[in-house]
Amino acid sequence: MWQDIKILNAAANALIGILLLALLMSGIWWVIQRPMxxxxxxxxxxxxxxxxxxxxxxxxxxxxxxxxxxxxxxxxxxxxxxxxxxxxxxxxxxxxxxxxxxxxxxxxxHEVLGTWGDEGRLISAKGDVFTANLAEAEEDADLIEFVGPQGSEKEVLARYFDFKKWFAVINLEPDAVQYSNRYAWSLKLSNGMKVELGRMQDESSLKKRVDQLLAVYPQLLTSLRDSIESVDMRYPNGLALKSSKSSLGLKSKLK
CATH class of the missing domain: 3.10.20.310 (membrane protein fhac)
Known part of the structure; x- marks a missing residue:
């Protein structure tokens, strides 16, 4: 082997190449470590x-x-x-x-929209849950109260925007939206009235229940004015209403 000049030259060239590469890498490392x-x-x-x-x-x-x-x-x-x-x-x-x-x-x-759960967390308008100073958040906006199972943030936010659009017809908007562990929806409106909507059976079920409430709300408002505390829309053909004017709830059928 040592008498083969070609092999010796190739080995020498390889060693020289390795040495030059090492010197080059050392030079680059020296340069990039300069204080500048x-x-x-x-x-x-x-x-x-x-x-x-x-x-x-x-x-x-x-x-x-x-x-x-x-x-x-x-x-x-x-x-x-x-x-x-x-x-x-x-x-x-x-x-x-x-x-x-x-x-x-x-x-x-984050563009804060409301609070999430009862652990002092916040939720943004894009559905991100984050932790920040609550007092700072309250300076930005009137915070909506959101509650829902872990991982349901995007769904709860989507339903909130639906509710906001639907109840704008009667000049109300949600102050709180709750999605329970049993997958039932409820909300509190800006006039203080709580609305129970129950489970969403299909894509249109919540909208149908809200539309039923919207249809009779002017009549309820005329009769009871601002005394309505809660409305339960979970009945197939009616609703249950609680008013501060009476200690008893009343049920009425929807036509």
Missing amino acids: FTLTAIRIEAVDKGNLRHVNALTIRNAAIPKIKGNFFTSNLDLVRSAFETVPWVRKASVQREWPNKLIVVLEE
Whole structure:
């Protein structure tokens, strides 16, 4: 073997190539570790060039900055994005590098719609459940109360928008929507009246029950004015009504 000049030349060339590659990699590593590439600034922007209402420099310094490692070249952008998405009120973050030592982070905040459950959590207009300061949320809007089984957030939100559209006919809107563990729907309207709708048998069953209520509501309002406490629409051909004018509920048939 050692007398074969071609093999010796090939082996020598291979060793030289490996040495040159190692030197090249060492040079690149030396360059990227230079102080000029140390991250010196992180620019925070709002999505669509809007304004951030709840995310501020203090929350970012406390929740995100300590989790960022590396420099311009070595920082893991996925980890940086994940770090910013742990900041309260942040729904989504995107990150990109800016030569030679900066990061640009674009944040999308949650748009709060209401509370979710009884654990102090909030739900956004896109159906995301998150945790943030309740007092801050109450400054943004009058919060709707939502309750539902785990994993039902999107469905509850969809039904809320249906109820809001349906009850707008009588100038009312939901203040609370509940979806029970037994898959029954109930809501409280802006006039304080509670409405029991029961289970959704098919896509149209809830709408039919609401339409039945809407049909008789003007008559109920004329007779009882603002004394209606609750209406139970779970009866096939009628309803049960409770009024503050009477300690007893009354049932009426729907024509």
